[in-house]
Every structure is written in structure tokens, then in C-alpha cells.
Amino acid sequence: MVARPLALAGVCLAHLATGAIYQYHDLALHNQKLLYRESGMYAPHDAPAAARRGGANTSFIKLADLRFTRALDEACFPAVPSAKPPSDPACSRQDGAVQIAVLEHTRLSAIGASRNGTRYYCCDDAAAAAGACGGGSAAAAAAARGALIVEGEGAADVAVHTLKVPFDHGSELSDAEGGIFHVNKTGMYIVLFANCNPTNGRLLLNGHTEWVNPYGYLPGxxxxxxxxxxxxxxxxxxxxxxxxxxxxxxxxxxxxxxxxxxxxxxxxxxxxxxxxxxxxxxxxxxxxxxxxxxxxxxxxxxxxxxxxxxxxxxxxxxxxxxxxxxxxxxxxxxxxxxxxxxxxxxxxxxxxxxxETDVAGxxxxxxxxxxxxxxxxxxxxxxxxxxxxxxxxxxxxxxxxxxxxxxxxxxxxxxxxxxxxxxxxxxxxxxxxxxxxxxxxxxxxxxxxxxxxxxxxxxxxxxxxxxxxxxxxxxxxxxxxxxxAVEMAERDTNQLMGDHDxxxxxxxxxxxxxxxxxxxxxxxxxxxxxxx
Missing domain, CATH: 1.20.1070 (Rhopdopsin 7-helix transmembrane proteins)
Structure with a gap:
């Protein structure tokens, strides 16, 4: 009776065994969705003393080994070449784009914009109509269409990398494109993936990210x-x-x-x-x-x-x-x-x-x-x-x-x-x-x-x-x-009722x-x- 619940717990909890090297295997990033992961990071000068003596005296988040591919839906792209794909923007054969943002958790409020009681994270038609894109100007809204909304206090501290996702093959983030983010300030940091471009459809993420503190991989x-x-x-x-x-x-x-x-x-x-x-x-x-x-x-x-x-x-x-x-x-x-x-x-x-955690959910x-x-x-x-x-x-x-x-x-x-x-x-x-x-x-x-x-x-x-x-x-x-019981028997022999065990x-x-x-x-x- 005991082995069964323990075995069940082992099955349910095994997926928690991740680490500061986070692996991604066909992680689905749906359109108009934002997913993020957070971890505590020490700057080299703020790291615990014991760690600073034995560590490499560097702190960074490495995003270089990430690859995004479009999940081609059979409904959009039928097997018969002559078939005409639907008019849904997600079925477009145009190249798309995806945003990766690196920021401190205290700057998370800079992601998205609130208008009339509604929070918008991606610049789509509804966000543009509400004036949530590009600060409200029409030209800026048109330029920001299909992108992540970053505005307000702390927006300047948000590092956003935009990757093109071609229709016929995947897009990979390289070191030259900012794949390594060096941590110079101690804090809780976030890596956020945003699939805001309507032509992307559903994206699949593969690869891994590395979060390295001065003393090792353990989160701060x-x-x-x-x-x-x-x-x-x-x-x-x-x-x-x-x-x-x-x-x-x-x-x-x-x-x-x-x-x-x-x-x-x-x-x-x-x-x-x-x-x-x-x-x-x-x-x-x-x-x-x-x-x-x-x-x-x-x-x-x-x-x-x-x-x-x-x-x-x-x-x-x-x-x-x-x-x-x-x-x-x-x-x-x-x-x-x-x-x-x-x-x-x-x-x-x-x-x-x-x-990853869904920002909206x-x-x-x-x-x-x-x-x-x-x-x-x-x-x-x-x-x-x-x-x-x-x-x-x-x-x-x-x-x-x-x-x-x-x-x-x-x-x-x-x-x-x-x-x-x-x-x-x-x-x-x-x-x-x-x-x-x-x-x-x-x-x-x-x-x-x-x-x-x-x-x-x-x-x-x-x-x-x-x-x-x-x-x-x-x-x-x-x-x-x-x-x-022995002491009780010796003291109260007359009060005991029979032999005592x-x-x-x-x-x-x-x-x-x-x-x-x-x-x-x-x-x-x-x-x-x-x-x-």
C-alpha cells in the first residue's frame, strides 16, 4: 500500500528534474502567446563570497543554441500542390519573426500596454485600434505591427532580439545576434519568447539556454x-x-x-x-x-x-x-x-x-x-x-x-x-x-x-x-x-488487578x-x- 503512492509520486515529479541548462524539445509557441522562464542571477561583484573565490567570476545567460521552426499545418498547406491555402494569416507563405526579450523581473511591467482596462502584449489589429502600439501614433503602430509591445517605465532596460523565421526552414539565434546576455546587475532575470507575428502560425522551439552564475549553474x-x-x-x-x-x-x-x-x-x-x-x-x-x-x-x-x-x-x-x-x-x-x-x-x-510560464495565464x-x-x-x-x-x-x-x-x-x-x-x-x-x-x-x-x-x-x-x-x-x-510498569507494580502492588504486562x-x-x-x-x- 505504501509503494504505490510513492511510485505514483515518482512518475508525477520526474519532470521537475530540469536545471540551469534548460532543454527544449519541440516546445509549442502558439501565435499571440508569450512564454517566459525566470531565475535569480548574481553579478560577479555581488556573488556570495565563497562562490566568488572558487567561481569563474562571470555571470551570463546564453541563448545561442535556440532554433525556431514553423509547424506547417496540413489545413493550411495541403499535400496537393495545386490546392489554394486558406486566407488565414497563419497560413501565409511569407517569412515571419519571433522576439526574445531578456529583462529583470522588476521590468516585467514594461511588457505590454493597458488600454481601457485591457492588457495587450502583441501589436495586432485590436491593439493598434486601441492605441497600444508604438506609443499611439499611426506610423509607429504600422512599423510595430506583429511585434512585442514594450513601453512605459523600464522599457529602455529590456533587451529585445528579433529573429526572422523563413517559411521553408528554421531560424537560429547566433552569438553575433546577441545570443549571450552578460549579467552586470544582481536580480531575478527573465527570458521571454513572444510569437506575435500573425504570419508565424504555431512555432516549435528546440535547443537549450544556459544560466551561469559566478559560482556555477545553481540559480541564485x-x-x-x-x-x-x-x-x-x-x-x-x-x-x-x-x-x-x-x-x-x-x-x-x-x-x-x-x-x-x-x-x-x-x-x-x-x-x-x-x-x-x-x-x-x-x-x-x-x-x-x-x-x-x-x-x-x-x-x-x-x-x-x-x-x-x-x-x-x-x-x-x-x-x-x-x-x-x-x-x-x-x-x-x-x-x-x-x-x-x-x-x-x-x-x-x-x-x-x-x-515556461504563460504571461497572460x-x-x-x-x-x-x-x-x-x-x-x-x-x-x-x-x-x-x-x-x-x-x-x-x-x-x-x-x-x-x-x-x-x-x-x-x-x-x-x-x-x-x-x-x-x-x-x-x-x-x-x-x-x-x-x-x-x-x-x-x-x-x-x-x-x-x-x-x-x-x-x-x-x-x-x-x-x-x-x-x-x-x-x-x-x-x-x-x-x-x-x-x-515495573515501578508502578512495586509502588502500588495492592492496587494492581492481576499480572501486569x-x-x-x-x-x-x-x-x-x-x-x-x-x-x-x-x-x-x-x-x-x-x-x-
């Missing part, structure tokens, strides 16, 4: 993520070594919650190692490793989903006051599965674009991403509400027990404090993330993109460390977040008829919930 917005994931991977390895070593020494006293914590640690190690390998190879070769991209994303989302389940199980008192969870565990796993699906789809949309994808963020927030809210509700019941149960455990109550209260700190910080950072990724702020502060995700990773690590410290097993059979207290196996103490504990807990 991801540079600082590479050392971050390397450091995080080392921390996970150290934590795993300590946790697994302690677990081996106390393997007789482990319960199911310890196994959940072990699984989350393992997922964290694999995720951070895969992401560091992805960024490192991307920076060196310009191409992303499809396996590292896919498994880093899948293991990362799975880690976050299971982390939520681990916190929820701990809040329910699994292994401390409740030996089994029954239907509650199934509901928790269903909620985690919902979170997993939403996050996989959301990260697929937010990952580095594997395709980008709002649709933004709406989908916003919807997924809303669904993810609702699932998180359900986790938080369920977690604190469970904690309140556990604390109430501990206070009303015939045998109060003040040390256990104190630890649960500390756990509540950990969750409150994490919850407040999560809320504050979520607001910052929304502000950072919306509007024009991302265009100006794109170097902080990596930090939005990085701080979430640190928060997950903080909660995991806190749970592991509270859950840590001990040589005497107790855990600092549980109670020792230590494994049962920690959720190690299912209840049996002889486990009367565990049954009494669970029954008392459930009666307390029903009484509410």
Missing part, C-alpha cells in the same frame, strides 16, 4: 540552500546515531512511539542528503538529478506528515496512559494522507519551473497554488486542534487518577509549552512567508526565498528533538515521557483478556472523554 535563489541542507544532514546523522544507539541499548523497553520517532529521523536523513546531492550536482553540471529531486520531495513531505502524526500520538498519551489508540490512529493516518497529497501537489507547482496557476495552501492550512489547523484537545484530556485524566503521577503531569505541561512556542512561531513565520512570496516583494528580496523553507525545516527539527528528549527510553525500563503499557501488542490493568486504564480514559 537556491544558492544558500545548498550549505543549509548539508548542515541539516549532518545534524540528522548525529541525532540518528544517538537515538538509534540509545534504542539498541534499551531495546527491551521500546514501544511503538519510539518506532515512529525512529522513522521520522530516518526520513529526515534521507531527505536532507537527497536535497544536498541535488543542489550540489545541479550547481556543477547544470542538470538536476531526477532521482534526488523526486525522492527528496517525497521523503520530505512524508517526514512532515509523520511528524504531525508523532506529535499527535504523543499528545494522545500513546504508550503512557493509553496502550492502544484504535480508531483514533486510523483517523490520524487518514488526516496525514490528506496532508501528504496536498503538499506533494503544492510543492510540484512551487518547485523550480520545468516549463499565470494567474490560473497562482489560484491553484493558493487553493492548495488553504487546504494545507485547514489540515494543519485540524492537527493543532486535535493535538491540544487530546493534551487537555490527558492532563485531566492524570489529575483524576487514583494514583497521580506529578512527574508525568509536569512533563506533559512542558510538552504543551513546546507546542505553544512552535505554534506561535509557525503562525508568525507563515505570515512572513505569505508576504515574502506575494506581490513585488519576491522580485526584490528573492535571495530570501530559501530561508522561508529553511526555517520550517528548523522548526520541524526543533519539535522532533523535543519529542525525542521527552520520549527517550531508559535502561531501567522507564521513559521520561512515560511511566514504568510491561509491553502492553507501551503499545507493544494488542490487548488480551489477562491485561486487566491496561483495560482499566484505557476504559477510564474513554469514559472521561464520553462524559464530556
Amino acid at each position: 535563489e537556491y544558492y544558500h540552500a545548498m550549505p543549509f541542507y548539508f548542515t541539516l544532514a549532518i545534524i540528522y546523522v548525529v541525532l540518528a546515531f544517538l537515538w538509534y544507539g540509545l534504542s539498541c541499548l534499551t531495546y527491551r523497553h521500546l514501544h511503538a512511539v519510539h518506532l515512529w520517532a525512529s522513522a521520522v529521523l530516518l526520513l529526515g536523513m534521507v531527505e536532507t542528503a537527497a536535497k544536498y546531492h541535488d543542489f550540489s550536482e545541479w550547481n556543477l553540471t547544470g542538470m538536476r538529478n531526477s532521482g534526488a529531486v523526486t525522492w527528496g520531495l517525497v521523503f520530505g513531505v512524508t517526514k512532515r506528515a509523520l511528524s504531525r502524526v508523532l506529535v499527535l500520538l504523543t499528545a494522545m498519551g500513546y504508550g503512557t496512559v493509553r496502550p492502544t489508540l484504535g480508531e483514533d490512529l486510523r483517523r490520524a493516518l487518514m488526516l496525514a494522507a490528506t496532508y501528504w497529497v496536498v503538499c506533494v501537489v503544492g510543492e510540484q507547482l512551487q518547485a523550480t519551473p520545468a516549463r 499565470q494567474a490560473i496557476e497562482s489560484d491553484i497554488a493558493a487553493l492548495l495552501i488553504m487546504v494545507s492550512a485547514l489540515v494543519d489547523a485540524a492537527f493543532y486542534a486535535w493535538t491540544f484537545h487530546s493534551l487537555s484530556w490527558v492532563l485531566a485524566h492524570l489529575k483524576t487518577k487514583a494514583r497521580p503521577r506529578p512527574e508525568l503531569t509536569s512533563l506533559y505541561r512542558r510538552f504543551v509549552g513546546v507546542l505553544i512556542v512552535g505554534g506561535v512561531f509557525s503562525f508568525a513565520w507563515a505570515i512572513f512567508g505569505v508576504v515574502q512570496t506575494t506581490g513585488d516583494r519576491r522580485d526584490v528580496h528573492w535571495e530570501l526565498d530559501w530561508a522561508v523553507v529553511a526555517v520550517w525545516e528548523v522548526l520541524y527539527l526543533y519539535l522532533l528533538i523535543a519529542v525525542c528528549v521527552l520520549l527517550r527510553p531508559r535502561m531501567d525500563g522507564a521513559t521520561s515521557f512515560g511511566y514504568s 510491561e509491553e502492553l503499557e507501551y503499545g507493544g501488542r494488542q490487548l488480551s483478556g489477562d491485561d486487566e490493568f491496561a483495560v482499566a486504564e484505557e476504559t477510564a480514559f474513554r469514559k472521561g472523554k464520553m462524559a464530556d
